[in-house]
Amino acid sequence: MTEGTPPRTEPTSPTAAPIPPAAAAGPTPPERRRVGVFICQCGGNISDFVDTEKVRQEVSKDPSVVTAEVHMFACSDAGQQCIVKAIQDKQLDGIVVASCSPKLHTTTFRNAAQRAGLNPYEYTQANIREQCSWAHTHDREAATEKALTIAEAAVAHTVGSRPLERLRTETTPHALVLGAGVAGLRAALALSDMGISVHLVERAATAGGQVARWARLFPNDRSGPELVARLLEEVRTRQNVVLFTGAEIVAKDGHIGDFSVQVRTADGSVVPLRVGAIVVTTGYEPYTPAPGEYGYGTEGVVTLPEFEELLGGGDGPLTYHGRPVRTVSYVYCVGSRADPEAGTGRTYCSRYCCSATSYAAVRVHARDPAVRQYHLFRDVRTYGKYETLYERSLKGGSLYLHFTEEAPPTVTKEDGHLLVRVRDLLTGGETVEIPSDLVVLVTGMVPRENAHLTEVLKLPIGKEGFYNEIHQKLRPVETVVDGVFVAGTAQGPKNVAESVASALAATSKTAGLLLKGYVDLEPLVARVDADACTWCGACLAACPYGAVEEVEHGAKHIAHVSPILCKGEGACVPECAAQAIDVEGYTNEQVRSMIDALAEE
Amino acid sequence: MRVDPTLRQALGDGNGFDASSCLNCGSCTALCPLGLELFPRKLFRYALLGARDKLVENTDTVYSCLLCKMCEENCPAGVHITDNVRALRVYLGREVFHLGPRGV
Numbered sequence: 001m002t003e004g005t006p007p008r009t010e011p012t013s014p015t016a017a018p019i020p021p022a023a024a025a026g027p028t029p030p031e032r033r034r035v036g037v038f039i040c041q042c043g044g045n046i047s048d049f050v051d052t053e054k055v056r057q058e059v060s061k062d063p064s065v066v067t068a069e070v071h072m073f074a075c076s077d078a079g080q081q082c083i084v085k086a087i088q089d090k091q092l093d094g095i096v097v098a099s100c101s102p103k104l105h106t107t108t109f110r111n112a113a114q115r116a117g118l119n120p121y122e123y124t125q126a127n128i129r130e131q132c133s134w135a136h137t138h139d140r141e142a143a144t145e146k147a148l149t150i151a152e153a154a155v156a157h158t159v160g161s162r163p164l165e166r167l168r169t170e171t172t173p174h175a176l177v178l179g180a181g182v183a184g185l186r187a188a189l190a191l192s193d194m195g196i197s198v199h200l201v202e203r204a205a206t207a208g209g210q211v212a213r214w215a216r217l218f219p220n221d222r223s224g225p226e227l228v229a230r231l232l233e234e235v236r237t238r239q240n241v242v243l244f245t246g247a248e249i250v251a252k253d254g255h256i257g258d259f260s261v262q263v264r265t266a267d268g269s270v271v272p273l274r275v276g277a278i279v280v281t282t283g284y285e286p287y288t289p290a291p292g293e294y295g296y297g298t299e300g301v302v303t304l305p306e307f308e309e310l311l312g313g314g315d316g317p318l319t320y321h322g323r324p325v326r327t328v329s330y331v332y333c334v335g336s337r338a339d340p341e342a343g344t345g346r347t348y349c350s351r352y353c354c355s356a357t358s359y360a361a362v363r364v365h366a367r368d369p370a371v372r373q374y375h376l377f378r379d380v381r382t383y384g385k386y387e388t389l390y391e392r393s394l395k396g397g398s399l400y401l402h403f404t405e406e407a408p409p410t411v412t413k414e415d416g417h418l419l420v421r422v423r424d425l426l427t428g429g430e431t432v433e434i435p436s437d438l439v440v441l442v443t444g445m446v447p448r449e450n451a452h453l454t455e456v457l458k459l460p461i462g463k464e465g466f467y468n469e470i471h472q473k474l475r476p477v478e479t480v481v482d483g484v485f486v487a488g489t490a491q492g493p494k495n496v497a498e499s500v501a502s503a504l505a506a507t508s509k510t511a512g513l514l515l516k517g518y519v520d521l522e523p524l525v526a527r528v529d530a531d532a533c534t535w536c537g538a539c540l541a542a543c544p545y546g547a548v549e550e551v552e553h554g555a556k557h558i559a560h561v562s563p564i565l566c567k568g569e570g571a572c573v574p575e576c577a578a579q580a581i582d583v584e585g586y587t588n589e590q591v592r593s594m595i596d597a598l599a600e601e
Numbered sequence: 602m603r604v605d606p607t608l609r610q611a612l613g614d615g616n617g618f619d620a621s622s623c624l625n626c627g628s629c630t631a632l633c634p635l636g637l638e639l640f641p642r643k644l645f646r647y648a649l650l651g652a653r654d655k656l657v658e659n660t661d662t663v664y665s666c667l668l669c670k671m672c673e674e675n676c677p678a679g680v681h682i683t684d685n686v687r688a689l690r691v692y693l694g695r696e697v698f699h700l701g702p703r704g705v
Contacts, residue, residue: 327606372606394622397609399649402625426625427646433603 033064033159036092037151038083040074040099042129049133051144055098058148064159066090074099080112087116094118094158098126098151119163121523121585126154149598156597160590164523169564171257171514172276176201178249178453181209182496183488183503184281185231188241190507191279196514197240199273201263205246207232209283210489213305215313217496218359218389223313227496244271252278252456253546255564256483257519277483277510280467281503282453284445284489287335287346294331294441295411300418303334303443304353304360311360317368320438325371328364329420329436330357331409332377336444339405348464350444350493355386357442358393365396373398374434376409376422402426411439445493457484466492477506482521485509524585525566526573532580533558539572539581548572605651612648617688620645622678629672629682637662641672641682648689653696656689660697663689 037059041047052070060068067090071079074097086092095118097109102125110120128147136143175191177184180202188198200207207228211217214224235241246266253260259278263271286305289296296303300320302310310320318325336350354377361373373393377400382390394400401424403409409422420434447465454461460480462468467486470478477485487506488499513519526539526547535557540548547565550557559581561572570583582588612618623645630642639662647655656663666686673682694700 372604374604391622397621400625424650427602427650428643430602432650435603 033094034066034090034092035062035064035094035096035155035158036083036086036090037065037068037096037098037155038074038079038086039068039070039128039151040079040097041070041072042099042133043073046099046129046133046147049137049140049143050128050147051140052147054144055128055148055151059151059155062152062155065155066092075105075108080108083109083112084116087113087118092118094122094124094161096124096126096151096154096158098128098147098154100129101125101127101131121164122158122161124154124157124161126151149600152600153594153597156593157590160587160593161585164584166520167523167525167563168518168520169255169257170518171516172274173197173514173517174199174273174275175277175279175510175514176249176259176261176273176275177279177281179203179209179280179282179488179490180207180243180245181281181283181488181499182211182228182231183283183490183499184209184279185228185235186500187279187281187487187503187507188243189231189234189238190504191510192238192241194507194511194515195240196511198238198242199263199275200235200241200243201247201249202243202245203248203282205266207235207243207245210286210305211496214308215311216308216359216363218355219386249453249456255562256521257513259483276514277485278457279503279506279510280453280457280459280479280484280486280490281488281499281506282448282450282467282490284466284493285448287350287443287446289334289441289443294334294409295413295418295439296441298411298413298418300437301411301439301441303441304356305443307360307438307440308356311363315367318364318371323437325437327372327374327434327436328361328438328440329374329376329418329434330361330440330442331411331420332357332375332380332442334441334443335446337378337405345464346444346446348444348493349381351381351498352493352495353442353444354381355383355389355495357440358382358386358389358398360440361393361398362389362396365393365398369396374420374436375400376403376420377401378403378405400426401432445489448490457481459484459486462492464492466490477502477509483513521564522568523563524568524583525563526561526568526570526581526583527563528559528561529580529582530558532578534578534580535559536577538575538577542571542575544569544571602650602652602655605653608651608653608656609649612688612692617691618648618685620649620680620685623649623680624678626677628675628677632671632675634669634671635665635667637665640666641686644689645680645685648685656693657697660693663693 039052039056041052056068056070059065067086073079106125109123113123114120128150132143132147174197177188177198177200180200188200191198211224212228217224244265248264249261250264251262257276259275261273265271291297295301335346338344338346340347364371375398380390401422403422407423409420412419418436418439420436422432423429424432458481460468467490469476477487479486485506487502530553539559545565545567547562548559551560568583572581573583627642630640633640639659668683670683
């Protein structure tokens with residue numbers, strides 16, 4: 001909170017379900033808990049190295065443990081049914097499943113608990129596989145002892161647990177799409193189709209992004225400018241889509257389902273917007289070779305996008321600077337698939353360039369069959385249906401020469417003519433010289449310079465410099481920032497079809513969030529003991545999510561944690577000298593009792 | 602070796618000699634009952650790149666082919682290998698042995 005801003009009064013009715021005051025929290029110690037422990041053999045993954053029966057016997061001795069069972073696969077339907085039955089038959093008020101990593105099956109067993117009528121947050125998963133059996137395959141006795149200790153600590157955690165409810169917050173049915181390239185335009189239309197109003201913000205003066213620069217797109221000869229024009233025309237007919245060009249997002253506040261963003265428009269004014277979700281489709285930048293890289297800077301040496309401009313949508317023999325082009329050499333993988341040791345970060349394949357180059361060669365051949373084309377490649381990756389482009393280029397007389405990363409081709413100018421030299425593996429490693437009229441450097445995609453946006457949205461960046469999704473396979477358009485999705489080439493190299501597919505995936509995730517009208521969040525968040533808090537500001541400084549603010553509480557000022565913004569990370573807890581902050585599910589008391597259980601001889 | 606596109610024209614590219622769809626997999630060389638290392642993949646490579654000298658140097662190899670079609674039957678890219686060998690012979694007959702334009 002900036003100086004001079006008066007602290008607001010403590011909210012009486014927070015947006016989320018009220019968090020009970022700290023005094024009422026915590027377990028009710030007088031009554032003995034009724035905990036059930038379920039030990040999983042994981043079909044031998046655990047039981048081959050841990051004596052699960054011994055763990056069962058030993059853990060049963062804990063006075064809070066009412067029942068302990070061993071199962072072949074706790075996560076199987078049969079295993080889950082046994083857990084549900086035990087909870088109901090033995091009237092358990094807390095469970096522990098000693099099995100694999102909580103990353104795998106937390107939701108599985110929470111749901112099982114819920115089906116049995118038990119609060120899902122009164123369940124603890126003890127990891128005795130990744131952190132025990134798999135790590136200690138050489139010593140069964142010690143592994144068994146460790147598994148028991150881990151299970152006992154989990155029992156201590158469950159004993160200290162209390163029922164929690166998921167936090168519900170309402171969502172605003174508006175979306176913000178950042179970047180009006182082909183992905184952003186397509187996303188805006190799809191959201192509009194589903195009745196979600198869209199603010200489409202483009203930093204450049206015109207919409208269309210990179211696709212607007214490509215006269216022809218593989219595989220079916222579509223014109224980039226026409227494709228963009230068609231999408232733009234459609235956008236203009238929509239009542240619920242507003243396009244801002246020459247505009248930029250300057251600030252973001254709020255949380256999933258209800259963000260407040262500020263957009264600086266072309267005329268310099270700042271427009272405040274309220275949106276429920278943000279789709280980032282900010283695109284890529286074509287790689288620009290360094291001066292001298294494969295002769296770049298010399299007349300006649302061009303990048304793939306520059307060649308594309310030269311080629312355009314025209315027909316008839318190809319000329320460059322007024323001279324006819326008889327021989328074209330293509331050097332592949334320029335700026336892509338770099339040696340990790342070089343530290344450029346561009347170790348990835350840019351995906352579209354092999355297909356785009358084969359396609360360009362097919363068009364060159366169609367315009368003038370007499371043109372000789374030499375492709376100097378490291379690997380040809382015209383994957384999927386684009387393989388036919390490669391075949392068509394071969395049939396048109398294109399010759400492919402294979403070089404390795406260790407022996408890249410050279411491009412020089414001799415007697416005023418471009419000369420390409422390459423060690424061709426397909427001719428037994430002989431050096432082949434190609435006098436060329438035009439050398440095309442097949443350049444890939446690099447991440448866009450977007451430091452300010454990255455800072456405003458707090459988006460994670462991968463080691464290649466593109467925005468990162470949560471899971472490449474299973475959660476390909478979600479980011480770790482709830483309510484912010486990423487699509488298109490902002491996330492990594494893609495061709496147009498793939499960009500559009502990911503944009504539509506992001507819109508379906510956005511619609512899934514916004515059309516429901518609300519979102520339920522994890523209740524494992526920090527809470528402040530108003531009586532103990534003396535407001536020193538240490539928690540505010542420690543919180544990376546901006547979840548803490550200073551509020552008036554009676555005669556004093558205290559910290560207030562927004563349960564929606566809080567991620568339960570716990571950075572504030574050790575900072576609090578008054579020990580006034582606890583994280584639900586990981587209270588100081590729970591952690592202390594777990595340490596006691598782990599340290600017990 | 603410097604590329605020379607005129608050789609492909611001299612060989613009758615697309616009509617007589619046509620190895621444009623060759624994928625350089627090497628099945629032909631592996632299957633050749635004569636076991637000639639050069640044959641026929643690398644020979645065609647020289648022809649495509651325009652290495653006239655290399656072709657002439659290997660005249661004996663071109664003529665040792667049995668035209669058994671073992672390679673052609675198994676070529677995944679459907680290259681008409683024996684037709685190509687014949688086209689090379691016509692060319693070498695002209696260049697090396699100074700025979701008439703249609704061979705003997």
